[in-house]
Amino acid sequence: MSPPRFASRGDHEAIEAGTLVMPKFDADGLIVAVAVDAATSEVLMVAHMNEEALARTIASGEGWFWSRSRKELWRKGDQSGNRLTVREIRVDCDQDALLLKVEVAGDGVACHRGYRSCFYRSVVIGKPASASLAFDEAMPQRTAPDAG
Amino acid sequence: MSPPRFASRGDHEAIEAGTLVMPKFDADGLIVAVAVDAATSEVLMVAHMNEEALARTIASGEGWFWSRSRKELWRKGDQSGNRLTVREIRVDCDQDALLLKVEVAGDGVACHRGYRSCFYRSVVIGKPASASLAFDEAMPQRTAPDAG
Numbered sequence: 001m002s003p004p005r006f007a008s009r010g011d012h013e014a015i016e017a018g019t020l021v022m023p024k025f026d027a028d029g030l031i032v033a034v035a036v037d038a039a040t041s042e043v044l045m046v047a048h049m050n051e052e053a054l055a056r057t058i059a060s061g062e063g064w065f066w067s068r069s070r071k072e073l074w075r076k077g078d079q080s081g082n083r084l085t086v087r088e089i090r091v092d093c094d095q096d097a098l099l100l101k102v103e104v105a106g107d108g109v110a111c112h113r114g115y116r117s118c119f120y121r122s123v124v125i126g127k128p129a130s131a132s133l134a135f136d137e138a139m140p141q142r143t144a145p146d147a148g
Numbered sequence: 149m150s151p152p153r154f155a156s157r158g159d160h161e162a163i164e165a166g167t168l169v170m171p172k173f174d175a176d177g178l179i180v181a182v183a184v185d186a187a188t189s190e191v192l193m194v195a196h197m198n199e200e201a202l203a204r205t206i207a208s209g210e211g212w213f214w215s216r217s218r219k220e221l222w223r224k225g226d227q228s229g230n231r232l233t234v235r236e237i238r239v240d241c242d243q244d245a246l247l248l249k250v251e252v253a254g255d256g257v258a259c260h261r262g263y264r265s266c267f268y269r270s271v272v273i274g275k276p277a278s279a280s281l282a283f284d285e286a287m288p289q290r291t292a293p294d295a296g
Binding site: 016021035042046099115119120123125131133 | 164166167168169175177180182184188189190191193194203206209234236238239240241244245247259260261263266267268269271273279280281282283284
């Protein structure tokens with residue numbers, strides 16, 4: 001399958017004030033994607049896309065990513081049932097980050113640890129750099145952590 | 149100034165279910181940080197932190213980042229007046245991404261292009277990969293784009 005094409009990077013104004021999708025993939029061919037709940041705006045997960053994953057997500061409205069650990073294209077939810085329906089994709093000013101507004105299928109769990117969001121722990125601000133993490137007690141954890 | 153220390157990366161369980169901050173910095177020494185409005189949860193910007201920026205943010209409650217283009221430590225708002233007061237910092241499951249819940253000072257503009265959020269354009273889903281971008285008409289732009 002030949003790689004899908006996005007517009008090549010234009011000048012500063014074209015990238016920041018234009019209307020062409022000109023994503024900046026990094027040295028590994030990846031761009032960071034932040035998935036948020038379309039209804040509540042809660043940040044659910046941060047993942048990466050390569051060109052193919054982005055093209056599939058745009059075309060299908062489902063969340064596709066690139067797994068850096070498994071080095072493979074990955075449709076979120078294939079293992080867990082928690083597929084992402086992507087209601088909106090946004091790019092940031094310099095087009096090196098994506099924002100996905102999603103609905104999570106199944107029991108609404110986005111994190112492989114069984115939480116609604118991957119961000120289930122917070123850092124205590126004001127403590128030294130070795131500060132500890134506090135779990136979000138308001139975020140329930142599904143009994144069995146499940147992959148993907 | 150000697151570099152601040154975070155706990156070194158532990159095993160899988162320590163990273164994902166533990167209470168020590170064990171951030172995973174990438175090959176360039178950076179970790180991605182997503183800043184959201186503490187009140188509305190709207191995603192405002194995606195930036196990067198090195199160890200020093202993260203330590204300063206934790207200690208001060210202000211948003212410090214590493215500028216990859218300028219290759220320097222950068223306190224958000226030093227140029228624009230739009231400093232970030234960080235109300236909460238979260239880490240994700242594998243501790244390779246940060247979530248900052250912030251209040252933006254001044255006129256509340258987080259993007260150097262003069263928008264409240266850097267994500268002021270959306271991709272039309274369902275079109276080919278060369279799809280165009282639509283501006284968010286509901287997001288006003290400050291007259292003069294301002295840096296940092």
